Every structure is written in C-alpha cells, then in structure tokens.
Amino acid sequence: MEIWSEATIKNFRHTLLDWYDQEGRATLPWRINHDPYRVLVSEIMLQQTQVETVLPYYERFMQALPTVQDLARAPETQVLKLWEGLGYYSRARNLQKAARFVVDELHGHWPESADDLQELPGVGPYTSAAIASISFGEVVPAVDGNAYRVFSRLLKIDADIAQTKSRKIFYDAILPIVDPARPGDFNQAIMDLGSSYMTAKNPDSEGSPVRAFNAAYLDGVEAAYPVKTKKQKPVKQLFMATVSEDAGRLLFERRPDSGLLAGFWTFPLEEIQSIDEIVGEQLHIKPIVHVFTHRRWEIWLVKRAISLAENYDYLSPADWQQRALPTVQHKLLDALEDLQ
DNA sequence: CATACGTGGCC
DNA sequence: TGGCCAAGTAT
Numbered sequence: 001m002e003i004w005s006e007a008t009i010k011n012f013r014h015t016l017l018d019w020y021d022q023e024g025r026a027t028l029p030w031r032i033n034h035d036p037y038r039v040l041v042s043e044i045m046l047q048q049t050q051v052e053t054v055l056p057y058y059e060r061f062m063q064a065l066p067t068v069q070d071l072a073r074a075p076e077t078q079v080l081k082l083w084e085g086l087g088y089y090s091r092a093r094n095l096q097k098a099a100r101f102v103v104d105e106l107h108g109h110w111p112e113s114a115d116d117l118q119e120l121p122g123v124g125p126y127t128s129a130a131i132a133s134i135s136f137g138e139v140v141p142a143v144d145g146n147a148y149r150v151f152s153r154l155l156k157i158d159a160d161i162a163q164t165k166s167r168k169i170f171y172d173a174i175l176p177i178v179d180p181a182r183p184g185d186f187n188q189a190i191m192d193l194g195s196s197y198m199t200a201k202n203p204d205s206e207g208s209p210v211r212a213f214n215a216a217y218l219d220g221v222e223a224a225y226p227v228k229t230k231k232q233k234p235v236k237q238l239f240m241a242t243v244s245e246d247a248g249r250l251l252f253e254r255r256p257d258s259g260l261l262a263g264f265w266t267f268p269l270e271e272i273q274s275i276d277e278i279v280g281e282q283l284h285i286k287p288i289v290h291v292f293t294h295r296r297w298e299i300w301l302v303k304r305a306i307s308l309a310e311n312y313d314y315l316s317p318a319d320w321q322q323r324a325l326p327t328v329q330h331k332l333l334d335a336l337e338d339l340q
Numbered sequence: 341c342a343t344a345c346g347t348g349g350c351c
Numbered sequence: 352t353g354g355c356c357a358a359g360t361a362t
Binding site (some may be wrong): 042043044045046047048049050051053054088090091094121122123124125126127130142144145146147187188191194195199200201230231233234291296 | 353354355356357358359360361
C-alpha cells in the first residue's frame, strides 16, 4: 500500500477539486444547496442505486414533501408510494422515522456531526459522514463503494472491500487526505471520479484527472484492484400466484411487516416445489421471472378459488393503483392484462 | 460478522 | 443468459 507525503496530499486535493469545479456534476438537484434535509433524502435514495435511477424519484419526492416537517407529517402510505419501484423499501420507512426524530425529538434541530447523525434510522457510517461533510463541513471521509474502488487503486490497498472489517482500513487511509477546507466537495468529487473515469468496469484511467496519483495504473496492475470476493448466487424459488376475481376486483395479499417486500401488496403467493403441482391450471405457458439480489422467483399465474385469510383483500384497480406495489406485482398485473 | 434487503442496466 | 455492478444499513 502506498503512503502519500504531505506534499502529494496537497497536490492531490488541488488536482481533484480543480477537476470537480470544472467537470463535476454541479447541476445535480441535491447539490443546489446544502440543506441537510435535501442531502439526507438524496443520500438515502442513492444507497445502492445509481444517479440516473434516482433523479426522477428525487424530484417527485421533494416536490411532494419539500421539508423535513412535511415528511414527518405525511402518511406512511404516501412515502411508500413515492418510493415505489426504487427498491430496498426499509429505506423509505427509516427515512420517515429519521424525519420524525428530527422534528419531534430534536424540535427541528439537525444533528451536525457524523457521530450524532448516525443515531438517525437508516443512517450508517457512510451516510452520516456524507451529510456531516456536505451540510456541516465536518472533515470526515464518506467511504462508499466509489471511495473503496478509487482509493484501492490510487493507494494499492489490498483489503477485500466486500469485508466489513476493511472499512476502517479505508477510513484511516482516506482521513488524512480529505481536504479540510472543502470536505463535502472532496467526498463528492471522489464519487464523481468513481462513476466517471474510475469505474468498476472499463475504467478510463488514461484520461483520468488523477492518473498521476493512481499507483495501480502506473504499476500496470489496475485490473487487480479493488480486491472483492464474489457474492453468492440467488436461490431459485417457484411460486403459484392466485388470480381470484370478484366483481371486477382482484384478490391481493399483504406481505408481513418484516422481510422481503414488507407490507407491500401482491397476488397471494404460494411456494411450490414443482410445476407438476399446478400443471394444466396455469394461465401462462411461461412463468413470470423476477430476480432479487439473493432470490430468483419464477411465478406461475393460476386462476382459482382460495379461502380468505386475514391479510387478504379484494382490491379494485382504483384501490391498488393508489397503493405501493412492488415491481414484481406490476409484472404480474401486466402479464394478466396481456391475456385479456 | 455474514446475510437479508430491490431494481435496472450492461455485456 | 446469468453474473456483476450501483452514493449501504440493520441485524
């Protein structure tokens, strides 16, 4: 691993921030100002989600709920509907819990340090550092996937970025490099660098503004960085989805309050071991396939009667359109519509 | 500390 | 196509 001199660090900050000032994405809507609410919403949405995906959601969310007080007072159903399709839905619930904490417990006064911000639900080591540096000027590194990738290459850090314990190694390595005059811009510049020149696949290290600081590139070993162990494959699961109609309404099931798609509405889903269990009954000749990070669902639509359960409800189109439905349920509805 | 937790894009 | 990747956190 490389250790930079104080002169190199100063040179790097200057090079990075000059590039950021010229080429950075200053027009991103969460960079219009440093309002902690606007930054918080953006950072939560951006967790494991790309900028292009977030943009329309962010604009719509801020339009509907412009202040932390608005979010704190909103019905949870509205928040989930605004989040529909973004995924990782516990983020939406935690975001509203965080807003309620700031408004109700802290009387609208924001925590200003990374340590205190981490008390907010859904705000962990990365997000707390991002808000503290961007909104409040705290000199802390925001160590996200970009920072891992960028600094693993710049400094040739061999720690496996898939391992939790590597976080401290990167934090300690980056901390002395963060620009004390512009910590928020520094962190955002690293992220912009990681999503432009120093990408995971097909990086353009040759054209990168910090190529002179990229030890892995200069040594011709960039392909070896970052070190990252592989994830496990999604588990395959087979389901029968019940299509039960009553006077123009369709039967939906409310999923449990915890776990996958918690609290969201889908057709009643019953896991089966083999397609043989429903042969001759299915409505489609091919299953609807939906892949999560850790599961791969194959769902067969079956028109059948089913005994009602406590978490079942017949919904009219007007009903289900105003509820937050997971993407997999939209796929099922689309497939059903194709049959008509 | 390893795993659960969504979705869309890319090759 | 299946695997990998993208501004992580909670448990």
